[in-house]
Amino acid sequence: MLLLHGETRLLYIAPAEGARDGRFPNRSSQKKKHRGRSDQFMNRADRESGAARGIEAVLLANRDELLRFLAVRGAGDAAEDVFQELWVNIAGSSTGPIAQPLSYLYRAANNLMLDRYRSAQAARMREQAWGEYDRDRADPSAEQSLISREELARVDDTINRLGERAAAAFRCFRLEGMSQRDIAARLGVSLSTVEADLRKVYAALARLKGQIDE
Amino acid sequence: MSDGMASQVEEQAIDWMIRQRDPAFDEWQDFTAWLDLSPDHAAVYDRIASLDTDLEHLSAPAEEIAAPRSPLLASRRTWIGGAMAAMLVGAISFSLFGSDSTRIETNAGEQRSVALADGSRIEINGGTVIELDKDRPRFARLESGEAMFHVIHRAGDPFTVEAGEARLVDLGTSFNVVRRRRTLNVAVSEGLVAYNPERENLHIKAGYGIEAGAEGGRPKVQAVDPLSIGGWRKGQLVYNGASIEQVAEDLGRTAGLSIAVSPDVAALPFRGALLVSDDKQRVIDDLTSLAGIRAEKQTEGWLLTR
Numbered sequence: 001m002l003l004l005h006g007e008t009r010l011l012y013i014a015p016a017e018g019a020r021d022g023r024f025p026n027r028s029s030q031k032k033k034h035r036g037r038s039d040q041f042m043n044r045a046d047r048e049s050g051a052a053r054g055i056e057a058v059l060l061a062n063r064d065e066l067l068r069f070l071a072v073r074g075a076g077d078a079a080e081d082v083f084q085e086l087w088v089n090i091a092g093s094s095t096g097p098i099a100q101p102l103s104y105l106y107r108a109a110n111n112l113m114l115d116r117y118r119s120a121q122a123a124r125m126r127e128q129a130w131g132e133y134d135r136d137r138a139d140p141s142a143e144q145s146l147i148s149r150e151e152l153a154r155v156d157d158t159i160n161r162l163g164e165r166a167a168a169a170f171r172c173f174r175l176e177g178m179s180q181r182d183i184a185a186r187l188g189v190s191l192s193t194v195e196a197d198l199r200k201v202y203a204a205l206a207r208l209k210g211q212i213d214e
Numbered sequence: 215m216s217d218g219m220a221s222q223v224e225e226q227a228i229d230w231m232i233r234q235r236d237p238a239f240d241e242w243q244d245f246t247a248w249l250d251l252s253p254d255h256a257a258v259y260d261r262i263a264s265l266d267t268d269l270e271h272l273s274a275p276a277e278e279i280a281a282p283r284s285p286l287l288a289s290r291r292t293w294i295g296g297a298m299a300a301m302l303v304g305a306i307s308f309s310l311f312g313s314d315s316t317r318i319e320t321n322a323g324e325q326r327s328v329a330l331a332d333g334s335r336i337e338i339n340g341g342t343v344i345e346l347d348k349d350r351p352r353f354a355r356l357e358s359g360e361a362m363f364h365v366i367h368r369a370g371d372p373f374t375v376e377a378g379e380a381r382l383v384d385l386g387t388s389f390n391v392v393r394r395r396r397t398l399n400v401a402v403s404e405g406l407v408a409y410n411p412e413r414e415n416l417h418i419k420a421g422y423g424i425e426a427g428a429e430g431g432r433p434k435v436q437a438v439d440p441l442s443i444g445g446w447r448k449g450q451l452v453y454n455g456a457s458i459e460q461v462a463e464d465l466g467r468t469a470g471l472s473i474a475v476s477p478d479v480a481a482l483p484f485r486g487a488l489l490v491s492d493d494k495q496r497v498i499d500d501l502t503s504l505a506g507i508r509a510e511k512q513t514e515g516w517l518l519t520r
Contacts, residue, residue, distance in 0.1 A: 069242065072249040074256035106242035110234070117260040118267065126367065126405060148333040148366050152272055174269050179236065195232075202228040202262070203221075209265050 058101040059090055066109055073113045086112055151212055158208050159201055165189070166197040173198055223252075227259040231266055316346045320359070323470025325447065334373060337362040339446050341467035359467055360392040362444040367405075380426060383408040387420075390444045394463050398426045398433075403443040409433065449490040455483040458505060458518060465490070469497060472515025479507050479518050 059066070063083070070079040070086075086109055098104045159167045169187060172178040173194075180198070184191045226248065233239055249255050320326055322341040329335050331351055338344060342359025354363070356377040365373040365384040375382040377393045387405025392398070400407060401423035409416040409424060414432060418424055421440045426433035442452045446468045453461060459480040462473040469490040486504040488497060498516055502509045509516045 065243075069246045069249075072246060072256065074260060100240060103240045103242060106245075107234075107239075110242075114260065114263050114267065118264055121264065148368075150332070152268075152333070155269070155272060173232075173235070174266070175272060177235075198232055199225065199228055202232065202266070203225065205265060205269075206224055206228065206262060209261070 055090055055098060055101050055104070056087070059087060059105055062102055062105065066105060069106065070109055070113065073110065074117070075113060082109075082112060082116070154208060154212070155205060158204050162197075162201055162204060165193075166201055169194050169197040170201040223255060223258050224262065227255070227262040230259060231262050235266075316348070318342075318344045318346070321470070322466055323468065332368065333366040335364040337364070337444065337447055339467050340470060356391055356393050358393050360390070360446065360464075362388065362390045362447060364388045365405075381410050381412075383411050385417075388444075389418075392464075394460060396427065397460070400424050400426075401438045401443045403440045446490075450487060451490065452487045453484050455485060458482045458484055458507065460484075461488075461501065461505075462518060465497065465501070469494070471497065473498075474512070474515065474517045476517060476519040478520050479505075482507070 066086070067079050067083055070082045071077075075082045086105075089108065089112070090105070159170055162170075165187060169183050172183045172186065173180065178186070180191060180194045184194045187194070230245055230248065233241070234245075249259070318326065318328060318338060320338050320340050320342050324340045326338045327335060328338065328344075328346075330346070336344065336354060339360040339362075342361060343357035344359075344361060345355040345357060347353055347355075352368070352371055352373045354361075354373075354375050356375060363373070363375060363384070365387050367373075367385070367387070373384040375384070375391060377391055377398055380398055382389070382391065382400060385406035385408060387402060387407055389400060389402040389405075389407050391400050400409065400418060402418045402420050404420050406420070407418045409418060409426075416424065416433065416435070418435070421438060423436050423438040423443075424433040425436070439452075442450070445452055446464070449468070451461070451464055451468065457480060459475050461484050462475045465471045465473055465488070471494055482505060484501075484505050486500075488500055488504075490497060498509045501507075502518070508519050510519060
């Protein structure tokens with residue numbers, strides 16, 4: 001199937017993916033839809049109530065605080081633009097009630113900045129590899145891995161070399177998503193031991209990443 | 215990152231990142247204050263958080279071995295519901311197979327994702343046959359059907375996809391390939407792909423696609439919307455002038471619909487978007503109303519006529 005640019009009619013729109021943890025899984029593919037929506041946003045916001053309206057109200061009420069966060073988080077002068085993008089994402093996502101709306105928005109803002117960083121990194125990597133690559137057309141998806149399978153094997157190796165307990169604590173934390181408290185209970189060690197193990201593993205991985213990047 | 219100061223910042227960034235993995239983390243104002251201390255902090259944090267994101271691709275060894283050899287049928291509702299990410303990611307481990315080549319065959323309406331040893335990924339649509347070769351880790355053959363390739367670039371070791379007579383050589387990229395009965399379509403969403411480097415040597419940039427006839431010849435180049443490339447992965451098929459015959463073939467592959475096409479409508483151009491859903495009759499109704507044709511229900515599937 002060749003999907004052509006230009007006149008297309010969308011019969012329906014696929015069910016929007018819920019924004020888990022303030023992350024928008026399909027952000028790049030949904031951009032188009034959102035662009036149209038944001039234009040009419042003000043009218044729509046007046047009419048709508050409920051969870052989506054609520055989170056937008058929180059976004060606007062804390063605009064200055066979030067702008068300051070985005071600025072120091074690396075957006076600098078572009079903080080306004082990123083805020084706009086955040087707003088569009090929030091308006092386009094359907095979520096249930098959110099217990100800590102401001103925390104949720106901070107997390108979404110933080111993830112958005114990380115996505116931007118990773119997109120820029122991916123573009124840089126490709127550019128280094130292929131001088132002829134047309135930068136303007138780059139639309140790297142944020143989900144893209146910046147690390148190869150071979151590098152992942154080195155990561156595995158590095159983790160294993162830090163000892164069985166540290167490796168187990170890290171895997172429980174990062175791959176199984178367990179809380180530090182639960183990990184401490186499972187491994188029968190103190191919470192501070194788990195903390196120290198996790199820091200140790202991440203520090204070793206940061207060193208390895210530094211070597212790989214050189 | 216060798217001096218003491220820098221590594222102290224790194225430790226702090228790691229600390230923040232670890233604490234933020236807790237869904238209940240709410241010390242964002244303190245985090246802002248830390249970032250504000252030095253412009254370097256955001257950069258170091260980005261590096262650490264990005265590294266953490268990459269670790270998602272780590273998997274427990276047991277999971278890799280558990281790659282099923284027989285096709286796995288995912289319900290259509292599951293993958294249309296945006297659950298593609300949760301779909302099977304079968305890491306094909308070549309040592310599990312006796313022969314040097316691995317054949318992956320999907321049933322109509324079934325989608326699979328395969329992770330290759332180099333970190334590249336192939337998303338495979340239904341009704342598709344792909345062959346991988348143990349001795350050539352940077353090679354895949356598309357026997358028939360459709361797949362989206364996400365290729366990790368390696369300098370001096372390009373990834374090659376063979377589709378019939380055509381060879382596609384990636385230059386670090388994501389692209390969708392459909393091998394239909396009569397045509398080959400390639401659409402590039404990211405990066406650069408070379409089509410038949412030793413013959414036409416046509417470079418396809420992101421945002422462009424080509425259509426080549428089965429008998430060869432210079433392919434037609436067309437602009438493509440990069441956001442809709444590989445739309446089948448979300449159950450969305452978008453067309454701007456493809457023939458009804460091609461659309462029917464795509465629906466067979468993507469949704470498992472059995473559609474015969476009468477010769478008088480086969481070549482009609484189709485414009486519009488179809489959303490594949492469990493309600494097969496509705497997909498057919500959308501197609502016929504948009505195309506201005508009729509569908510006759512048959513014992514198995516439908517027949518499209520004037």
